[in-house]
Amino acid sequence: MSAKSLELYVHIPFCVKKCAYCDFLSASADENTRQEYIRNLLEEIKEKGKQYPDYEITTVFIGGGTPSILKAGQIADVLEEVYRSFSVRPDAEITIECNPGTLSFEKLSIYKTAGINRISVGLQSTDNDELRELGRIHTYEEFLQSYDLIRKVGFSNVNIDIMAALPGQTALSYEKTLRHVLSLRPEHISAYSLIIEEGTPFFEKYEADELLREKGDKPLFLPSEETEREMYEQTKELFAEHGYERYEISNYAKNGYACRHNIGYWRRENYLGLGLGSSSLVENVRFHNTTNLLDYNRGMFGQQDMEVLDKKSQMEEFMFLGLRMTNGVARKDFETAFGLPVENVYGTVLDKQVADGLVKKEAGRIFLTERGMDVSNYVMAQFLI
């Protein structure tokens, strides 16, 4: 019998300083705190490895936070423990998230020796005023230095994160960001729109903008909806022109470089979160680690909020996560997972979405049309039973 597969996510909850829009579980911390965390993380990896002896690891994603804030040796220790405690496939995709200004040639070389084969760099914008407004720790020039080092060390699978709809951003400045990034020829680009989260410094300014919008005035903080729509169209057009395939709503890749870790997540494959606040989904059971650092450092990395997903939730997730990908979902995968044709559950919804030109059924697959992608939030909501 072949081994079951499992993806690993390893959370590093530390950053140099907090960005103004960020609500991720991350904070600045001193050297001792970071070291103590890593000590406990190694314990957790060891412990969890014993719980999943029948699984083979297909991808490892070290995310954060800013994992590259750690000493390279700490990352190497984490991966070494992963290899020791789990059975990692030789062709596993192993990614680390990095921020410009935290990398050196030596650090990147250690990553490479430790088995990391994919680097994801958070750039967000190539406009230094926009970066400052976001509270990022780096300039565009510092990003370029980091990118150059990444290539010099020999990484050939690199993602760059960028963001649209930023404060002060115009269609022109966004286009410059797109063109600068394309000129670097990364294998993968993630292009998300800024989401304003409650509790972040950006939230108050956003509320003031909302009042202006309600009165029909132009927002002062964020670009208007028309500008945001223009940015969205620019992204699609320019990336397609440069040979990037849009394989998910916000993700673009050169042929063969789609992120396997994220695809696994959208396909609802098993994933196990390690580290503070990480989430897991294994055999249709969801659970989380504690978000309290003191508890975590006391060794409380047991599974919290265990939720066994019923068939209805599984079907909903299957559809709305799967439809995020441009090739959508396979009807036979639905049938294999749930023992009945997708039409038995979603016949009426599908007929309506197809008639409205938002969904297409072709060659055994169901996927969003270009227009469906443009209004994906609306379409996904139709698949809630």
Ligand code: SF4
């Ligand atoms: S670097 Fe990333 S995780 Fe850290 S504060 Fe900024 S956005 Fe949040």
